[in-house]
Amino acid sequence: TIEKGSFPKDFLWGSASAAYQIEGAWDEDGKSPSVWDKFVRIPGKTFKGTTGDVAVDHYHRYKEDIALMAEMGMKTYRFSIAWTRIYPNSMDEVNQKGLDFYQDIIDVCLENGIQPMITLYHWDLPQYLQDAYRGWESRQIIEDFEKYAVTLFKEYGNKVKYWITMNEQNIFTRLGWQSAQHPPGLSDEDKLHYQVNHHAFLAHAKAVEKFHEIVADGMVGASFAFHPSYALDTKPKNVLAKHDFDDLKNYWWMDVYAYGRYPRAAMKYLESKNIAPKIQEGDFELLKSASEKVDFMGVNYYRSDVVEHNPEDGVDNSGIVNVSGKKGTSTETGMAGIYKSPLNPHLPTTDWDWTIDPMGLRIGCREITSRYDLPIIISENGLGAFDKLEEDKSVHDPYRIKYIQEHLKQIKMAIDEGSDIIAYCTWSFTDLLSWLNGYQKRYGFVYVDQSEYESNPSLNRYKKDSYYWYKNIIETDGEAI
Numbered sequence: 001t002i003e004k005g006s007f008p009k010d011f012l013w014g015s016a017s018a019a020y021q022i023e024g025a026w027d028e029d030g031k032s033p034s035v036w037d038k039f040v041r042i043p044g045k046t047f048k049g050t051t052g053d054v055a056v057d058h059y060h061r062y063k064e065d066i067a068l069m070a071e072m073g074m075k076t077y078r079f080s081i082a083w084t085r086i087y088p089n090s091m092d093e094v095n096q097k098g099l100d101f102y103q104d105i106i107d108v109c110l111e112n113g114i115q116p117m118i119t120l121y122h123w124d125l126p127q128y129l130q131d132a133y134r135g136w137e138s139r140q141i142i143e144d145f146e147k148y149a150v151t152l153f154k155e156y157g158n159k160v161k162y163w164i165t166m167n168e169q170n171i172f173t174r175l176g177w178q179s180a181q182h183p184p185g186l187s188d189e190d191k192l193h194y195q196v197n198h199h200a201f202l203a204h205a206k207a208v209e210k211f212h213e214i215v216a217d218g219m220v221g222a223s224f225a226f227h228p229s230y231a232l233d234t235k236p237k238n239v240l241a242k243h244d245f246d247d248l249k250n251y252w253w254m255d256v257y258a259y260g261r262y263p264r265a266a267m268k269y270l271e272s273k274n275i276a277p278k279i280q281e282g283d284f285e286l287l288k289s290a291s292e293k294v295d296f297m298g299v300n301y302y303r304s305d306v307v308e309h310n311p312e313d314g315v316d317n318s319g320i321v322n323v324s325g326k327k328g329t330s331t332e333t334g335m336a337g338i339y340k341s342p343l344n345p346h347l348p349t350t351d352w353d354w355t356i357d358p359m360g361l362r363i364g365c366r367e368i369t370s371r372y373d374l375p376i377i378i379s380e381n382g383l384g385a386f387d388k389l390e391e392d393k394s395v396h397d398p399y400r401i402k403y404i405q406e407h408l409k410q411i412k413m414a415i416d417e418g419s420d421i422i423a424y425c426t427w428s429f430t431d432l433l434s435w436l437n438g439y440q441k442r443y444g445f446v447y448v449d450q451s452e453y454e455s456n457p458s459l460n461r462y463k464k465d466s467y468y469w470y471k472n473i474i475e476t477d478g479e480a481i
């Protein structure tokens with residue numbers, strides 16, 4: 001039983017990262033290039049052409065990073081595994097050095113009382129799979145992903161309890177096939193986008209099917225970039241637009257993970273536009289069966305959306321991401337004839353024009369609880385900002401403390417209101433590479449001296465004010481928020 005107003009004693013206080021964004025060592029110890037290693041080399045794709053070749057050098061400094069986590073008292077560390085370290089050249093030959101690297105991370109975490117939480121796929125597909133059959137565009141990926149997943153479950157399943165199959169399938173597919181901001185860099189490929197998603201669902205489902213056979217005492221689910229939404233006003237057409245937005249932008253993913261089916265109205269809409277995915281016999285049986293074995297809903301939460309009706313000749317860019325970092329430059333997004341998303345005039349925004357809405361997270365958790373009744377892992381939440389390293393190597397980030405504090409207050413209320421939230425992972429622990437925004441957009445509790453403006457930064461780590469603040473929150477089981 002939980003005392004009202006308290007976090008559960010076994011609450012998993014954590015932070016999250018992704019391999020490409022922290023590891024570096026992009027061609028070391030047998031690792032082969034991923035689609036990201038190639039994509040960042042296309043001129044104009046990332047801020048100042050920044051790559052993750054070195055990233056924050058976690059590959060060589062993971063012991064130092066995990067020691068900082070331990071000193072903070074962190075209970076869980078979510079990280080992703082680079083497929084390109086495990087099966088670098090073909091799906092027939094596993095790379096022992098890759099396996100050993102993550103084995104050691106897991107061991108060092110456990111020695112320090114930190115539960116590892118593994119993401120199987122955080123967007124860094126092996127380039128050779130892209131070259132061989134265009135990666136997610138082919139059904140071949142389903143079998144290969146399953147094999148990769150099973151290898152990891154067998155290797156680490158006796159030590160690791162928490163597993164996330166996919167990170168933000170909704171984002172990597174939209175940015176990869178609709179707005180050309182991620183590999184493979186295609187735009188307006190709406191039909192292919194839904195087909196790719198269907199394959200990713202099936203790959204996730206295959207992995208989930210195998211999971212409980214191999215990992216006796218574990219939990220598995222997918223993490224999704226959830227955008228809780230508000231109708232602009234009470235005009236029925238705006239309320240309908242909100243329903244369409246939810247079906248097409250949220251439930252399209254969460255319903256498949258939790259129920260094994262697509263939302264009906266959204267499917268009808270895609271069929272009417274001739275962009276619905278091709279579904280084979282047996283697909284729905286697999287999705288349904290896997291949905292019954294999913295243990296939690298993983299939620300990455302950064303912002304909510306306002307939804308307004310959008311005329312047929314209205315804005316049509318399906319949600320590109322603002323990468324400039326200059327306030328007031330973000331483009332309105334939407335789908336012609338369906339919805340558009342104006343900024344919320346009642347809420348502040350980050351330097352990247354992302355709405356800051358702590359209560360939106362509580363609303364989202366409540367929605368998941370009433371719609372799916374699954375435990376929730378908040379697998380990402382955090383503030384990307386310009387931080388300043390002072391002469392004395394301190395970093396004063398009261399804005400980040402406030403952001404996390406306000407979100408935690410709402411999480412606590414959602415728990416009181418019945419949501420079964422078992423973990424909270426901030427994005428991120430150390431600063432890291434923000435895919436499209438270089439190193440200038442910082443998220444960490446730990447400042448890393450890495451920058452696109454200098455040629456040889458030291459990569460030294462410095463604790464920010466938020467580091468000490470979160471340490472105290474964990475020590476007091478959340479009482480100090």
Ligand code: BG6
Nearest residue numbers: 018167168171384434435436441
């Ligand atoms: C999520 C991703 O979309 O948001 C992370 O899972 C990412 O990998 C994070 O870094 C923040 O996005 P951005 O664009 O600010 O780095």
